[in-house]
Amino acid sequence: MEKKITSPVLAGIVVSLILIVYNIVVYLTGLYTQKWCQYLGLVLLLGGIIWAVVNNGNEKDHRVSFGNLFGFGFKVTAVITCLILLYTVLSGFLFPDIKVKMIELARQNALSQQGANEDQVEKGMEMFEKNYTLFIVIGLLFWYLIVGVVSSLIGAAVSKKNPPAEFENQF
Numbered sequence: 001m002e003k004k005i006t007s008p009v010l011a012g013i014v015v016s017l018i019l020i021v022y023n024i025v026v027y028l029t030g031l032y033t034q035k036w037c038q039y040l041g042l043v044l045l046l047g048g049i050i051w052a053v054v055n056n057g058n059e060k061d062h063r064v065s066f067g068n069l070f071g072f073g074f075k076v077t078a079v080i081t082c083l084i085l086l087y088t089v090l091s092g093f094l095f096p097d098i099k100v101k102m103i104e105l106a107r108q109n110a111l112s113q114q115g116a117n118e119d120q121v122e123k124g125m126e127m128f129e130k131n132y133t134l135f136i137v138i139g140l141l142f143w144y145l146i147v148g149v150v151s152s153l154i155g156a157a158v159s160k161k162n163p164p165a166e167f168e169n170q171f
Contacts, residue, residue: 005059008052008072012079015048019080020087027095033105045080045144046151052076053155065163069156077148085140089133102136103129 022044031037053073057064092099106128110121128135 003059006052006055008075009079011052011055012076012083015045015052015076016080016083016087018048019044019084023087023091027091027098032101042143042147045147046154049073049076049080049148049151050155050158053152054159057159057161062160062162063164064159064161066156066161068163069159069161070152073152073155074148077145077152081141081144081148084144085137088136088140092133099129099132103132 019041022041026032026037026041050073053069053076056072057069103125107121107125110116110124111118
């Protein structure tokens with residue numbers, strides 16, 4: 001019987017579902033104001049992509065190259081990013097108060113900065129409120145793709161590799 005190979009789409013869906021459940025739990029418990037919760041989400045993303053890359057190498061009996069593993073990891077990253085963006089946009093409708101809470105949290109963080117001018121902070125918050133979804137989407141794209149590239153590189157580096165010789169299957 002032929003061994004089943006997990007597709008990047010399936011691996012991306014699994015990691016995305018873990019991240020979505022984590023985000024919902026953090027929101028419902030009110031822990032979203034804690035810095036460690038934000039970092040834990042990035043650690044889950046990093047670990048999930050590394051797991052997917054290493055698992056892919058294991059499923060292919062390590063007969064893969066660094067480039068193959070990195071490409072797989074980046075495909076997983078793309079799937080995760082798309083699904084998390086979709087969840088983020090939908091969460092604005094599912095949890096309408098999240099926008100207000102996030103803007104208030106951003107306002108508090110801005111005011112707590114040393115030398116913060118209250119008038120400038122209010123002007124910035126008005127712009128942030130008008131373009132909330134755009135800023136969230138751009139921020140997610142940036143961070144998820146950066147973390148995805150780094151974790152794909154790490155996963156490809158730590159996975160055992162034994163690529164077939166270039167002309168091994170020619171005859």
